[in-house]
Amino acid sequence: MGEVRIYRLSGVARTAMGPHRELSLHRSSAITFQATSMNSTRNILAILVSSLLFLLLPLRHAYGQGDFESYLADAVKAQSENDIQGAISAYQRALSIRRDVPEVWANLGLMQHQAGDRSGALKSFKTANQLQPKLFVPLLFLGIENLQLGNSAESVHYLSIARQLHPNDREVYLNLGSAYFNLKQFESASIAYRRATELDSANGEGWYRLGITYLEMSEAAAGEFAQLNQQSPYFQWLNAEALSDQDKLAQSAEVFRKLIASSRLPACTRSSLGFVLLRSGKPSEAQSEFEQDLKSGGCSLAELGMIRLKFVKGEDEAALKSLGELWMLDPGFIKTFASELGRGMTPEQTNALAEVLGTAQASDIPPEAISVIRKALRGGRTLSVQVELRSKAASKANSPSLPRNLFTRGEYGMCADHLLSTINSLPGRELSLLATCAYYTGDFNTTLAAGKRLRESARTKEEGLFWSILAQQHLAVLALAYAGEVEPNSIRLHELLAESYRDRGRYADAEAEYQIALGINPTEFAALIGAATNYLQELKVDLAKEMIEKALDQRPTDAEANYIMGEILIAKHKFSESEPYLRAGLSAKSELVVRIHALLGQVYASQGDTERAIAEYRLGLPSDDDGSVHFQLGRLYQRIGESELAANAFAESKTLNQRKQASTISNFGIH
Numbered sequence: 001m002g003e004v005r006i007y008r009l010s011g012v013a014r015t016a017m018g019p020h021r022e023l024s025l026h027r028s029s030a031i032t033f034q035a036t037s038m039n040s041t042r043n044i045l046a047i048l049v050s051s052l053l054f055l056l057l058p059l060r061h062a063y064g065q066g067d068f069e070s071y072l073a074d075a076v077k078a079q080s081e082n083d084i085q086g087a088i089s090a091y092q093r094a095l096s097i098r099r100d101v102p103e104v105w106a107n108l109g110l111m112q113h114q115a116g117d118r119s120g121a122l123k124s125f126k127t128a129n130q131l132q133p134k135l136f137v138p139l140l141f142l143g144i145e146n147l148q149l150g151n152s153a154e155s156v157h158y159l160s161i162a163r164q165l166h167p168n169d170r171e172v173y174l175n176l177g178s179a180y181f182n183l184k185q186f187e188s189a190s191i192a193y194r195r196a197t198e199l200d201s202a203n204g205e206g207w208y209r210l211g212i213t214y215l216e217m218s219e220a221a222a223g224e225f226a227q228l229n230q231q232s233p234y235f236q237w238l239n240a241e242a243l244s245d246q247d248k249l250a251q252s253a254e255v256f257r258k259l260i261a262s263s264r265l266p267a268c269t270r271s272s273l274g275f276v277l278l279r280s281g282k283p284s285e286a287q288s289e290f291e292q293d294l295k296s297g298g299c300s301l302a303e304l305g306m307i308r309l310k311f312v313k314g315e316d317e318a319a320l321k322s323l324g325e326l327w328m329l330d331p332g333f334i335k336t337f338a339s340e341l342g343r344g345m346t347p348e349q350t351n352a353l354a355e356v357l358g359t360a361q362a363s364d365i366p367p368e369a370i371s372v373i374r375k376a377l378r379g380g381r382t383l384s385v386q387v388e389l390r391s392k393a394a395s396k397a398n399s400p401s402l403p404r405n406l407f408t409r410g411e412y413g414m415c416a417d418h419l420l421s422t423i424n425s426l427p428g429r430e431l432s433l434l435a436t437c438a439y440y441t442g443d444f445n446t447t448l449a450a451g452k453r454l455r456e457s458a459r460t461k462e463e464g465l466f467w468s469i470l471a472q473q474h475l476a477v478l479a480l481a482y483a484g485e486v487e488p489n490s491i492r493l494h495e496l497l498a499e500s501y502r503d504r505g506r507y508a509d510a511e512a513e514y515q516i517a518l519g520i521n522p523t524e525f526a527a528l529i530g531a532a533t534n535y536l537q538e539l540k541v542d543l544a545k546e547m548i549e550k551a552l553d554q555r556p557t558d559a560e561a562n563y564i565m566g567e568i569l570i571a572k573h574k575f576s577e578s579e580p581y582l583r584a585g586l587s588a589k590s591e592l593v594v595r596i597h598a599l600l601g602q603v604y605a606s607q608g609d610t611e612r613a614i615a616e617y618r619l620g621l622p623s624d625d626d627g628s629v630h631f632q633l634g635r636l637y638q639r640i641g642e643s644e645l646a647a648n649a650f651a652e653s654k655t656l657n658q659r660k661q662a663s664t665i666s667n668f669g670i671h
Contacts, residue, residue, distance in 0.1 A: 067093075074086070088111045105128035105131065122142070136162060136165050136169075139165065140172060142158040143156075143162060155179040159176040170200045174193070177190075180192060181209070181212075184220075186216045187217065196209075211475075211477070211480035215473075228462065228465070233266065234465070244279075256269065267298065270302070271289060271305055279344035283312065291306075300330070301337060303322060305340075307326070310322070320357075324364050330440075332412065333410065338377075381485070407437055416443055428454065431450050445475070447470065450467060488516075494514070495514070502537065511531070523554065531544075532544045536568060541568060541572055544564075545565075549565075559585050559592075560592065563595075598620025599620070610640060627653035631649070631653040
């Protein structure tokens with residue numbers, strides 16, 4: 001009798017084959033996610049080999065002179081010694097004797113996969129699958145191989161069958177999410193990634209991918225909204241909030257004021273303007289907006305604004321009393337919006353507020369509420385990444401029966417609970433109320449569900465898109481924040497998180513992530529590159545130069561590092577000094593090369609070499625996402641008397657600029 005040792009997937013095995021967003025100053029990256037994905041896939045096999053999680057399968061047949069069993073033994077021995085090629089040869093010799101044992105084909109496929117022989121692995125796994133369609137490992141790796149080869153639809157096919165066999169296997173859901181992501185089926189991807197995080201809540205990779213997927217869903221919805229109606233009050237609210245999130249306070253206030261002049265207003269619009277005015281140093285104007293929302297009812301955000309004003313005025317006792325009352329009405333609201341108490345304050349002001357929370361005057365506020373507010377003042381996460389279950393029975397027994405009354409009183413959680421059980425039959429007006437209540441209590445999954453229902457009707461589609469974008473943005477930020485928390489020592493994960501923040505203009509958050517990565521390893525090249533890019537986008541040019549010089553000390557010929565140094569020198573108006581660095585960067589990836597040509601156009605324009613400047617600007621046009629390159633090219637055309645070319649360039653500049661502004665509505669989140 002003989003034995004075939006068959007690998008089984010371990011619960012601790014990891015795959016990292018997910019979405020990659022190449023980001024830098026113009027959406028490039030110092031990190032290549034696909035490369036790290038392949039490395040992590042190899043880690044799965046290393047874990048499989050080292051852990052020796054074998055399934056013993058008795059073979060109740062005799063094979064010619066024991067050669068079959070002998071070759072299998074040779075294969076297992078080679079694997080234990082990490083001799084991958086030796087194992088492959090031994091399995092192939094065994095299969096030359098007996099070709100109808102699916103487990104042997106599966107093991108050969110695993111070894112070929114580890115050796116990087118994708119076509120060979122794919123053939124072996126397909127053979128194993130044909131011999132035994134219900135064998136899990138071939139199905140999983142047929143999904144993985146097809147995913148790596150870009151055959152995402154095929155990957156979904158095999159992984160869906162694997163999921164039926166092993167419905168609680170995390171690797172299936174991570175890879176299934178990646179396949180759906182590549183197919184731009186983001187809702188299906190989010191479902192797969194959510195399941196992966198439920199199965200392993202300590203896996204930062206899963207949370208990161210879930211967060212990125214929510215961002216893609218938000219961007220897709222924002223694009224749909226922009227095409228539908230950019231003049232919608234809901235679209236304009238999102239635009240105003242995006243401007244606020246980018247600290248463009250005057251522009252944000254202007255959009256909010258125009259919006260308030262219209263008839264249809266999203267809830268708490270005046271209070272949103274009030275907080276912008278507070279950060280702009282206009283407390284009396286802010287108070288006026290808060291008071292008007294208070295008169296209307298249903299806006300605890302207005303009450304929170306008044307509480308902040310009381311703290312600023314030194315009316316600590318009254319502020320603390322109101323804060324305690326708000327917490328009793330709806331703890332979820334405070335957890336969601338506590339950051340607004342300190343947003344825009346100086347460090348001295350936030351420290352003073354934290355001290356007030358420790359005085360005897362705050363003794364009537366529940367300790368949990370004080371803990372939440374202090375954490376928010378430090379910039380910490382105050383909401384759970386999972387839905388917090390509330391007692392629906394209690395809400396019905398102890399509260400007014402009408403959800404609108406609950407909303408008016410600021411009992412948002414109870415309002416949402418009351419409506420949620422009948423979400424599939426609610427009319428548009430009640431769906432709108434459900435979305436509002438769920439949002440203000442921090443239940444963004446319910447907000448998203450209500451938004452999806454609202455989008456089904458043409459009459460309520462705009463509002464449905466509004467709530468969908470809001471919910472997806474908040475869910476994205478929560479997932480990304482949690483990814484960093486569960487794997488605090490993962491440099492790669494912090495770099496990826498920084499990229500995702502930087503891509504949405506949240507440079508302070510990106511800076512914090514880069515600082516964490518460099519705190520773990522101060523010489524991490526990718527983190528130095530990313531930090532330099534981020535500082536440059538924050539206009540912290542000297543810090544950017546410090547980072548990139550450290551990177552160039554390690555790799556003087558690195559194309560991307562040279563390109564970034566060129567950007568920095570141009571930002572310092574050292575055009576001639578930037579040229580050699582930009583030239584050295586021309587061997588970088590193609591999306592950076594077009595940006596470099598645009599920069600070289602700027603260099604030659606500064607030197608008065610109009611002909612060369614025009615030639616370079618034209619090569620750099622594909623990098624123009626905001627109209628700036630077309631605008632500069634138009635000015636040069638004017639200089640040489642090409643009025644028609646200049647007019648065309650200016651017209652395209654205007655179009656690109658408007659498109660850029662429209663895209664900003666999906667680029668904000670919670671703080």
